[in-house]
Amino acid sequence: DAKTTQPTSMDCAEGRAANLPCNHSTISGNEYVYWYRQIHSQGPQYIIHGLKNNETNEMASLIITEDRKSSTLILPHATLRDTAVYYCIVRIYNAGNMLTFGGGTRLMVKP
Amino acid sequence: DSGVTQTPKHLITATGQRVTLRCSPRSGDLSVYWYQQSLDQGLQFLIQYYNGEERAKGNILERFSAQQFPDLHSELNLSSLELGDSALYFCASSVGAGNTEAFFGQGTRLTVV
Numbered sequence: 001d002a003k004t005t006q007p008t009s010m011d012c013a014e015g016r017a018a019n020l021p022c023n024h025s026t027i028s029g030n031e032y033v034y035w036y037r038q039i040h041s042q043g044p045q046y047i048i049h050g051l052k053n054n055e056t057n058e059m060a061s062l063i064i065t066e067d068r069k070s071s072t073l074i075l076p077h078a079t080l081r082d083t084a085v086y087y088c089i090v091r092i093y094n095a096g097n098m099l100t101f102g103g104g105t106r107l108m109v110k111p
Numbered sequence: 112d113s114g115v116t117q118t119p120k121h122l123i124t125a126t127g128q129r130v131t132l133r134c135s136p137r138s139g140d141l142s143v144y145w146y147q148q149s150l151d152q153g154l155q156f157l158i159q160y161y162n163g164e165e166r167a168k169g170n171i172l173e174r175f176s177a178q179q180f181p182d183l184h185s186e187l188n189l190s191s192l193e194l195g196d197s198a199l200y201f202c203a204s205s206v207g208a209g210n211t212e213a214f215f216g217q218g219t220r221l222t223v224v
Contacts, residue, residue, distance in 0.1 A: 041218070043113060
């Protein structure tokens, strides 16, 4: 799996967009970018994934740069309940076996 | 609610003992994964089963074992417990063997005293 680099922590004001960056400069052509989050000691929650096109769902948007070496997860209107650790994972789709979680970004949404 | 059920939610036991953690995957999911999360290690993959067969193994200790039953529920057995085994243990499930859209349960918090 390609290695990812994320900031250790970030703050965001409630109601504003939270933009969480992820660097994956060694990503290969068949690797997808996945985002999960973990709200304090709960099980990780799948958010979104993409290959090269930008993706949007009810939770978030994923913007992947044209060279695919970095991506940004956008929570359009952050709420206090979005306070969590966000994990960026690069993985070949359906390659088998496990998700490898790194350190993630601890996002603190403040009132 | 992810649809993955783990029992028990909390477990306190003494060193040297053996415990069994149980996981019921989402309906229709054939793959089950076990993860360990301790304070200083983050989320560590232990083992994966797919339709009853072991599919992948991570950093799982020899004192730990798992199995997946014909009804697809899975059990993680931890024996000769040590203080360092205190952690959150998560189970996840997915439809196929390699889907990274895995859904996680709420975990079992194991405390070894």
